[in-house]
Amino acid sequence: MIGKVTTRYMTEEERLAYIKKYPIVPKERPKGSTFVSLEPVTFVNNKKKMANSKQNEK
Numbered sequence: 001m002i003g004k005v006t007t008r009y010m011t012e013e014e015r016l017a018y019i020k021k022y023p024i025v026p027k028e029r030p031k032g033s034t035f036v037s038l039e040p041v042t043f044v045n046n047k048k049k050m051a052n053s054k055q056n057e058k
Helices: 012-021 039-057
Strands: none
Touching: none
16 A cells, blocks of 8 residues: 545535635636547447447347
């Protein structure tokens, strides 16, 4: 094991204070950004591959 993991729990007041201090601000991706989420595409492609492999087995 590399190190000990410490879990810290916040009270509701601490959580609200943290959110107020560090708000989540939605940002638009910069133009020309290369990041693309591939999860939905990968899921569809895997389903197609599975269907094709089942057809090839017959």
